[in-house]
Every structure is written in structure tokens, then in C-alpha cells.
Amino acid sequence: MSTRLRKHTGGSASEAKGERMEQEKENGLTVEEICRMMKLFDQSSLQSFLYQREGEKLKMSRRPCDAAERSGGAGQGTSYTAEMGQKEKARIPETAVKTEEASSSASAGEEEKMPPKEDARLTVVRSPLAGVFYRAPKPGEAPYVQEGQVVKKGETLGLMEAMKLINEIPSPCEGVVREIAAEDGSFAEFNAVLMTIEECGKDV
Numbered sequence: 544m545s546t547r548l549r550k551h552t553g554g555s556a557s558e559a560k561g562e563r564m565e566q567e568k569e570n571g572l573t574v575e576e577i578c579r580m581m582k583l584f585d586q587s588s589l590q591s592f593l594y595q596r597e598g599e600k601l602k603m604s605r606r607p608c609d610a611a612e613r614s615g616g617a618g619q620g621t622s623y624t625a626e627m628g629q630k631e632k633a634r635i636p637e638t639a640v641k642t643e644e645a646s647s648s649a650s651a652g653e654e655e656k657m658p659p660k661e662d663a664r665l666t667v668v669r670s671p672l673a674g675v676f677y678r679a680p681k682p683g684e685a686p687y688v689q690e691g692q693v694v695k696k697g698e699t700l701g702l703m704e705a706m707k708l709i710n711e712i713p714s715p716c717e718g719v720v721r722e723i724a725a726e727d728g729s730f731a732e733f734n735a736v737l738m739t740i741e742e743c744g745k746d747v
Contacts, residue, residue, distance in 0.1 A: 577601065666716050666740045670731040674705030678727040686727070688738075692720050700738065703731070718742040 594601040678686035694714045703710045718740040725737045
């Protein structure tokens with residue numbers, strides 16, 4: 544009796560395993576499988592990789608810049624281009640590929656990470672909140688300031704409208720308006736650059 548039970552149990556496990564394999568085959572590639580392939584591709588010296596199975600296609604290739612980036616060490620600066628079949632596009636989250644791309648961007652050189660050096664004399668005026676930026680007090684009237692105009696500290700540079708409330712934007716320093724980045728009547732996100740002022744008497 545025990546022998547029969549073992550045979551029956553073994554058959555059930557085998558059938559269950561077969562059903563899982565058939566289900567995985569029906570569902571196609573999983574996110575884990577794709578990530579594993581991308582990792583193996585990253586560790587290899589291949590320039591491109593193509594996987595096809597029953598109408599599904601996964602293609603990975605290195606961008607032209609990768610050859611120079613990889614000279615600094617294996618796996619440095621590796622990025623991917625993934626193309627999936629129509630069924631896989633609807634099923635696989637985009638984060639599976641974006642995560643790998645973010646990792647490759649993080650391995651870029653320090654020079655690429657460093658932001659361009661700004662002129663020490665320039666003061667950036669940013670939006671204090673999210674809202675609509677106005678350069679003039681009323682439509683059709685002259686704007687508060689123009690590029691090249693000298694302004695004093697505390698002088699009104701423009702207006703921000705948020706939730707039907709108007710807020711004046713004062714100049715943080717005395718100087719010359721060098722650039723007005725925001726357009727009149729445009730929506731500005733919080734901390735967005737509105738204009739830059741070259742501060743008077745400030746040493747570099």
C-alpha cells in the first residue's frame with residue numbers, strides 16, 4: 544500500500560511540475576528571467592543578444608558609447624535596449640529595464656556627475672511655490688523688469704499666482720537682470736528658475 548502511495552504521490556508532483564512548466568511557457572518570460580539575462584549579458588563581452596520563443600522576442604544591445612566606457616572596467620557604463628513582443632509589452636513593468644539603465648547611469652565618471660560651474664556673480668531667482676508666473680502687474684502693462692535692467696534689493700521682479708492668491712517676488716540682491724527664463728503667464732514648478740541677476744560689487 545505504501546508503495547502505491549509513493550508512486551501516486553510522485554505522479555502528482557510530476558504532474559504539478561509539468562503544469563507549472565506549461566503555465567510558465569504560456570505566460571512567457573518573467574521579470575526575474577529578463578533581469579537574469581540582462582545581468583549575464585552585462586558580464587559578457589557580447590555586443591548584442593537576441594532571444595526568441597513562440598512569437599516573443601527579447602533583444603539587448605550595447606549603445607555605441609559603451610565600448611569606450613567598458614575600457615575602464617568590466618560592466619562599467621553598460622546599458623541596454625530591450626524589445627519585446629506585443630504580449631510582453633503589456634505584461635512586463637517598465638521598471639525592469641529602467642532599473643538597469645539607472646544603475647548604468649550611476650556608474651558614470653565624476654566629471655559627468657559634476658554640474659557645470661556657475662558664475663559666482665550670478666544669483667538665481669527661483670519660484671517660491673508652484674503657480675503661474677506674471678512679469679507685469681496687469682495684462683497689457685509694462686513688465687516689472689527687463690533683461691539688462693538694474694534692480695535694487697527687495698524690488699518686485701514679478702508675481703506668482705497660486706490658489707487665487709498673488710505673491711510678489713522680491714529681488715534677493717542689487718544687480719543687473721541678465722536673463723529671464725520664465726515666460727509671462729507660464730506655469731512654474733516649485734524652485735523653478737525664473738531669472739538670473741548679476742550681483743553688483745560681488746567678487747568672483
